[in-house]
Amino acid sequence: xxxxxxxxxxxxxxxxxxxxxxxxxxxxxxxxxxxxxxxxxxxxxxxxxxxxxxxxxxxxxxxxxxxxxxxxxxxxxxxxxxxxxxxxxxxxxxxxxxxxxxxxxxxxxxxxxxxxxxxxxxxxxxxxxxxxxxxxx
Numbered sequence: 001x002x003x004x005x006x007x008x009x010x011x012x013x014x015x016x017x018x019x020x021x022x023x024x025x026x027x028x029x030x031x032x033x034x035x036x037x038x039x040x041x042x043x044x045x046x047x048x049x050x051x052x053x054x055x056x057x058x059x060x061x062x063x064x065x066x067x068x069x070x071x072x073x074x075x076x077x078x079x080x081x082x083x084x085x086x087x088x089x090x091x092x093x094x095x096x097x098x099x100x101x102x103x104x105x106x107x108x109x110x111x112x113x114x115x116x117x118x119x120x121x122x123x124x125x126x127x128x129x130x131x132x133x134x135x136x137x
Contacts, residue, residue, distance in 0.1 A: 016088045023081050023103075027051070028073025028120055029111075030098065031081070038101045039094030042111040042133065043120035045077075046070040073119040080105055080113060109133070 023031040023038075028045025031038050046069040087104045094100035103110040112133035114120040122133075 014090065016090075018086050018088065020084050020086065021082045023086060025074055025078040025081060027070060028077050028114065031077070031103075033088070037094075037096075037098040038088070038090075039096075039098040040077075040111050040114075040120075041091050041094070041100040041102050042109075042123065043115055044123050045073040045114065045120040048074065069119075073114065076114060076117060076119040077110070080110060086110075 018033065023033055025031050026037075027048050029040045029043055031040070048070040051070075081103070084106045089102045089104075090099050091102055092100040105113075111120065115122065115133050
């Protein structure tokens with residue numbers, strides 16, 4: 001068994017596996033399965049043009065200066081999730097009506113794959129809560 005998948009199973013969090021292409025990608029860190037909106041835990045992806053997070057007065061700082069990067073991040077996530085079945089582990093509240101999730105594809109953590117590819121960054125509070133991703137060797 002792949003070590004990451006074994007760790008997820010050992011954590012006791014319920015797992016769900018869905019077919020490749022089952023998740024609808026909204027942006028580089030938000031997907032949907034049916035009516036459930038999910039936010040990828042452990043990363044912040046660049047925002048898309050027109051995102052509510054980029055409106056004046058938005059409560060948090062977001063990277064809204066590079067909308068093409070947001071599109072590239074979204075497209076990378078969509079390609080990854082279309083490549084193989086996806087395992088979902090729900091880990092908490094993702095804010096804005098979303099469930100925080102860790103996704104794996106082919107035994108690899110999707111958040112870490114996006115980070116290593118340059119399509120996402122660690123969340124601003126990663127030093128406080130830890131960072132599960134390691135650079136590629």
